[in-house]
Amino acid sequence: METSVGVIYYEDNRNLREGISFLLQATSGLELLGAFADCLNLEEEIRTLKPDVVLMDIDLPGISGIEAVLQVKSWKPDAQVLMLTVFDDEEKIFEALRNGASGYLLKHTPPSEIIAAIFDIHQGGSPMTANIARKVLQYFQQQRVSRADVYNLSAREQDILKGLVAGYSYKLIADELFISIDTVRSHIRHIYDKLQVNSKTEAVLKAMKERLI
Amino acid sequence: METSVGVIYYEDNRNLREGISFLLQATSGLELLGAFADCLNLEEEIRTLKPDVVLMDIDLPGISGIEAVLQVKSWKPDAQVLMLTVFDDEEKIFEALRNGASGYLLKHTPPSEIIAAIFDIHQGGSPMTANIARKVLQYFQQQRVSRADVYNLSAREQDILKGLVAGYSYKLIADELFISIDTVRSHIRHIYDKLQVNSKTEAVLKAMKERLI
DNA sequence: CCTAAATTCACATAAACATGCGATGAAAAA
DNA sequence: TTTTTCATCGCATGTTTATGTGAATTTAGG
Numbered sequence: 001m002e003t004s005v006g007v008i009y010y011e012d013n014r015n016l017r018e019g020i021s022f023l024l025q026a027t028s029g030l031e032l033l034g035a036f037a038d039c040l041n042l043e044e045e046i047r048t049l050k051p052d053v054v055l056m057d058i059d060l061p062g063i064s065g066i067e068a069v070l071q072v073k074s075w076k077p078d079a080q081v082l083m084l085t086v087f088d089d090e091e092k093i094f095e096a097l098r099n100g101a102s103g104y105l106l107k108h109t110p111p112s113e114i115i116a117a118i119f120d121i122h123q124g125g126s127p128m129t130a131n132i133a134r135k136v137l138q139y140f141q142q143q144r145v146s147r148a149d150v151y152n153l154s155a156r157e158q159d160i161l162k163g164l165v166a167g168y169s170y171k172l173i174a175d176e177l178f179i180s181i182d183t184v185r186s187h188i189r190h191i192y193d194k195l196q197v198n199s200k201t202e203a204v205l206k207a208m209k210e211r212l213i
Numbered sequence: 214m215e216t217s218v219g220v221i222y223y224e225d226n227r228n229l230r231e232g233i234s235f236l237l238q239a240t241s242g243l244e245l246l247g248a249f250a251d252c253l254n255l256e257e258e259i260r261t262l263k264p265d266v267v268l269m270d271i272d273l274p275g276i277s278g279i280e281a282v283l284q285v286k287s288w289k290p291d292a293q294v295l296m297l298t299v300f301d302d303e304e305k306i307f308e309a310l311r312n313g314a315s316g317y318l319l320k321h322t323p324p325s326e327i328i329a330a331i332f333d334i335h336q337g338g339s340p341m342t343a344n345i346a347r348k349v350l351q352y353f354q355q356q357r358v359s360r361a362d363v364y365n366l367s368a369r370e371q372d373i374l375k376g377l378v379a380g381y382s383y384k385l386i387a388d389e390l391f392i393s394i395d396t397v398r399s400h401i402r403h404i405y406d407k408l409q410v411n412s413k414t415e416a417v418l419k420a421m422k423e424r425l426i
Numbered sequence: 427c428c429t430a431a432a433t434t435c436a437c438a439t440a441a442a443c444a445t446g447c448g449a450t451g452a453a454a455a456a
Numbered sequence: 457t458t459t460t461t462c463a464t465c466g467c468a469t470g471t472t473t474a475t476g477t478g479a480a481t482t483t484a485g486g
Contacts, residue, residue: 125343125347126346126350130330133338133339165418179435183434186435188474199382200414200473205417369463382442396463396464411445
């Protein structure tokens with residue numbers, strides 16, 4: 001059983017690459033399998049070196065670090081990718097994370113923390129700076145902005161809409177709420193007006209997407 | 214302009230509360246506005262003490278820390294809530310974060326890091342342990358895993374299902390795919406069989422909830 | 427008090443949908 | 457080669473929805 005964590009490092013800035021490489025080599029428990037300036041031979045490098053952790057600069061020439069993540073994960077799905085970036089650009093962060101990166105650090109992070117993060121990520125954690133974590137959280141929280149009152153749905157209309165979202169037919173909703181089916185029809189007409197739709201499916205989709213219920 | 218960060222602390226364990234309280238008081242740049250064992254007077258405390266940061270144990274007797282987050286955010290939306298917990302229970306994490314918490318630390322985090330996290334959160338970061346960050350990421354990544362194959366939907370059936378999820382009528386789907394409306398019917402029959410539903414709305418709901426598309 | 431919503435109900439008709447029972451040809455699997 | 461699955465189409469029938477029109481009662485706001 002190997003005890004050290006195999007690392008590959010992609011970084012186009014030579015000084016930085018050599019500096020961090022030296023640090024990685026000097027750290028017991030880590031094994032630097034390779035350090036490269038670009039991802040031109042990514043596939044072969046991943047296949048032959050079989051890294052546990054890939055340290056990846058996000059702004060690489062040629063194939064960007066973001067695309068590279070996808071490739072790393074497709075060739076070695078259990079490899080953990082830790083992104084390094086100078087700027088915390090929201091779009092790039094999300095793209096990289098969606099592509100399968102597991103951690104995200106700013107380059108100005110102290111070297112000791114980068115080392116710690118490599119061990120972290122290898123043990124199943126997702127090291128990221130508090131700033132980046134906040135952006136992820138916001139994306140994840142941004143939801144409940146739009147509420148039912150935006151569309152001025154009355155309480156009863158929301159009841160009916162809940163029934164629709166539950167997948168009920170008009171008749172079931174009527175039974176559920178102890179009202180006639182024509183009343184249900186009437187409410188649904190008003191709901192459609194307010195949501196600007198004209199079918200059950202569209203209303204349900206809008207309700208789900210905008211979390212009106 | 215006040216320079217210190219006002220903190221309120223909720224923790225039912227007396228020893229822990231007094232220990233951390235002492236630490237908070239001794240830290241320059243922080244001002245401990247209050248430390249309480251429960252959230253029974255949460256509203257008043259938030260209103261009168263106007264904290265910048267609320268340090269909240271997740272497992273409080275009476276009103277749980279998770280519900281408390283919602284209340285804190287409703288009475289002082291710009292207050293940042295930092296959750297503290299012993300176990301990293303996935304459900305509780307997500308509930309707290311959905312309710313508006315901005316950070317999440319395990320209780321065994323070293324006191325120095327808790328202090329650092331308070332400053333972090335006040336400056337717009339979201340401090341969280343690597344383990345918790347991983348869970349958030351996974352939730353956020355779990356999306357694009359087309360589980361359509363779980364139900365053995367054929368490629369064409371997925372096309373039609375996409376049409377339904379887009380809110381199209383049979384006729385529109387038929388036009389879109391250059392097939393007859395009867396063919397659409399036929400595919401939809403098979404989709405219903407495979408998904409075990411019997412209406413457009415149910416199929417759409419299932420597709421959305423389980424991210425089949 | 428008056429008006430505007432909201433809630434309830436009714437009748438009617440056309441459109442859309444669900445389902446049953448077929449069928450054909452092509453491609454993939456056995 | 458035979459069988460199975462897929463994708464395509466048709467017809468028929470009953471059910472559910474969408475929409476028009478109208479109206480009585482309750483509730484909330486000006």
